[in-house]
Amino acid sequence: MTAERVPLPRIEAIHPFRGYIGMLGVEMRVWFPWRVAILVLAGLGIFATIYIPWQIAGVNQLGPLFLWSMALWLVVVLISTISLSEGTVLGDIDRGTISWLVAMPIGRPAIIAAKAAAAAFGVGAAVFITGGLLYPLYNMAAKRGITEFTVDELSEVTESPIGRWGTYISLPDVGTYLSMLFAIALLAAFLVAVMILLGSSIRSRTAVFGLGLAAPAFLIAGWVAARDALVASPVGLVTAVAEGVQDRPVEVLVPATATVALSIALVALAIWRFGRRELS
């Protein structure tokens, strides 16, 4: 040893969330910039569904495509969230890094809470970045009249989870648009909580991914079958997105509060499961 010894006191604080800040820093580096960039690029790719036919193929009736793009974006955000957060817990277990982390004085609750917070923040940021980039593009499209069309023209797309549109469609104002983005971000964060719970409870990544895919399917099914009864749930956020895209008032407070509470409960359950888990 050549360097001089430095008197560094040992950290004495002992609580279940010890190491949370350090873990959050590590997990943020997992999501930023690359995973967030992937989510943003996937979202921007949706715009290509309008732009390419419009600019290259010379298609003029782009209203249905615009509405589909919104629906598709929501689905892409949710599926991408499932795909990217599938290995949030199991990736560390498979790689063996979890043994390194847990053998250090880091509370297991801190590891799960940091993973959940970083993933939720990452997907939320991606939604707002993508939404921010898309809004002026949609505005530009609206000014050219391509979002105006009749109910007849919409008949082919009314099966979309986005919902029932009026005779003419206009772009939502900024406030409504931000509420929609908030609803989409919260839905993605809810899925993160689902994936964290699955990853903390199940050994197989394939099973985690498969069960994760069932979550948005349940959301859509719940929205189709019982949206009025499920306002105080993540289904209410799907309703908010559907209303927002029709430029109608968006009610997000109740479903957002319920979704946040449910997500926290899922993460708490994940912490409990992970705390009892044998780590190989």
Next chain:
Amino acid sequence: MNATIETFGLAKRYRKVEALKNLDMTVPANTVCGFLGPNGAGKTTTMRILMGLSRPTTGTAKILGSPIDSDGLSIRSRVGYLSQDPSFYPRFRVHSVLRFAARRYLSGSRAAIDVRVEETLEQIGLADRAGRRVKALSGGERQRLGIGQAVIGRPELLILDEPSVGLDPEGRFQVLSLIESLRDQATIFYSSHILDDVQRIADHVVILDRGEIIAQGPMEQFLGSGARYRVVIEGTGGSAPQALQGLPWVTGVEGVGDGTWEVSVSNQETAERELMPVLARDHGAAIRELRPLVRSLEDIYVGAVGAGEVGDDR
């Protein structure tokens, strides 16, 4: 004797497999304790339970006087651990791994932590690899990094699972030298298959087989107990060999032909002092040769465990 690790009836069952059976083990403070056993004996399982990565089916353990089931986090702040196959975030650089680990154990300014990181890099011989990504390290370098992150918090106990496995002779030598250099700073509990290494640096030994402890104790006592001597006596030796069997410190006398006898003793010190006078003075034997049969840890290990034990490590 102050114990750094104590286990009390520790047992672990994986469905139908009993990985550990009623383990009562003591690792004294300020020792280098070699943890030996064939593959599948339960060494890794024991270490993982001690580190809180796995839970015992029954029994408990104390580390540094604290029970592992209730004070796990407190214990881990005083213990450094190297797993059998150390794994870190592949995109981390060497100094990032050490800085991250240091911040989990020690409080201080960023500059002070960085000095500690530099110290550790020097200590593990990776100063010139500090900026390299973990995924670009060789196996030996990753192993040394694993030891570095284990020692960086200045632990009171180091638990090292096969620290020299998979290393070339030079890497093995470096790791052993590193462990030796740490012996004054912490109690070291390490598992190994390389018996020569253990004999060289350990002063306490625990041997595990099929989940059970079959021997444990200080190295000196270990090698000393059951010491054997070769005695070559002119002629038949008369009554001398038979007379030896009556002595309390002699555990066996075996004739191997041509006036040659192998004498097993329970107390090496007494044997060194008494064997020659008893044979020559008391029984008039003409001794042509009297020499200790040097026993190695390998002799004891093979005798205890049996040669050729193989299986999956648990």
